[in-house]
């Protein structure tokens with residue numbers, strides 16, 4: 001479904017991604033792991049069309065998307081829930097959701113909002129509240145709900161468990177599992193290595209802007225040498 | 234000391250003129266709140282709008298209040314185009330360059346107007362320019378009362394646009410969370426231009442309200458925007474409600490200081506208040522943003 005080939009990019013003169021290759025098949029949860037600052041979020045920004053590529057290609061559902069605008073990429077069905085949530089604090093919960101389907105028509109948008117409320121009861125309770133007043137966990141729910149609003153085919157989740165209490169982290173991984181169970185393809189960027197490897201089918205480990213290890217999540221979980229070398233476990 | 238009715242009359246007339254100041258300030262603060270730049274071309278756009286009102290009066294015999302209906306869409310379109318096709322591309326997204334570009338645009342407009350209209354001052358002599366409304370012992374200026382009511386109506390329209398339309402929600406979203414907005418598929422350049430358009434459209438309304446009681450020459454807008462900028466700071470940079478309340482306050486302060494210090498010192502009160510606010514509450518009197 002997603003194919004990333006030899007992607008190089010960075011900020012200004014500084015190269016961050018030095019030729020990344022990665023694939024995600026339909027229905028998979030694929031984890032992207034690696035310590036802070038290796039370029040995971042940079043990869044996501046390249047995928048979403050925020051950061052232009054220096055070279056390489058990105059193909060999504062058989063079509064090149066590396067020259068498309070962020071809006072066109074969302075329309076193609078690739079949606080990112082960014083690190084730090086990036087919700088609109090000065091808009092209500094419901095307005096945040098509505099903007100998640102900015103280009104849709106009213107009736108479809110209504111139906112999608114109802115869908116999101118069915119998944120996240122808490123958001124419905126707080127629909128008229130400004131998003132900035134939500135707790136961290138609720139804000140993350142809102143960010144994911146907003147991402148679901150356009151009916152994506154592939155959802156990128158960038159550190160969805162960051163800053164959540166252990167209980168909420170459990171809940172978050174449960175939710176990711178359920179979304180995948182409903183047929184959504186997920187690219188999961190996480191610091192929470194153990195839980196990510198439990199939920200993912202495959203994983204990539206990034207170091208210095210390159211993929212240094214890739215494989216079935218089960219194998220990575222069990223290879224103690226790998227775990228020590230790259231995951232600090 | 235003046236008798237109470239005279240003071241009340243001056244303050245109410247000041248309040249009503251303040252409303253029109255507020256309209257100029259609303260445009261300025263909206264643009265600041267969303268693009269995070271001070272638009273130096275705002276004054277020139279106001280001057281341009283006032284000349285537009287004057288031209289429609291002089292050559293088409295159109296009443297200034299009716300001209301608002303003609304000029305608002307024109308200024309909306311002009312604001313959109315100038316941001317989208319000049320300021321955006323020429324500014325390269327760097328705040329300093331954008332400031333210089335808006336400054337450049339204002340210089341071009343002002344000098345263009347000087348060439349066409351010279352530095353003569355022009356007025357519109359409507360038959361209601363000096364009409365008054367008697368309310369008990371008070372004599373209130375009719376055109377200022379119209380200005381006040383139309384400003385309030387315009388403020389409601391701006392509020393409805395920002396809070397009830399998709400484009401308005403996108404404007405508020407971009408103001409606070411640009412990356413989040415891009416990631417849901419909002420075209421930020423379009424929203425920037427739309428914000429500029431909205432701010433410029435407010436100027437067309439202000440121009441139509443001002444011309445029956447004021448004059449225009451190629452420098453007029455600049456003086457207004459200086460006051461409007463004071464209002465923007467007073468109201469909290471980027472706060473639309475703050476600009477509205479700040480405008481009313483400034484109108485009253487100006488009226489009070491002209492009454493007690495004399496007409497030529499009317500603006501001293503404004504700048505005194507400005508300095509006091511900068512010293513003691515630099516985030517503005519009314520905090521809430523967009």
Ligand SMILES: Nc1ncnc2c1ncn2[C@@H]1O[C@H](COP(=O)(O)OP(=O)(O)O)[C@@H](O)[C@H]1O
Nearest residue numbers: 011012016034035036037038039040041042043
């Ligand atoms: N907007 C930016 N401008 C310049 N450098 C950046 C920017 N964002 C991230 N970086 C740098 O790029 C590198 C990779 O960052 P990032 O992709 O956020 O890492 P990760 O998500 O894996 O923690 C880091 O060295 C970071 O400092």
Ligand SMILES: [Mg+2]
Nearest residue numbers: 040041042083
């Ligand atoms: Mg990151």
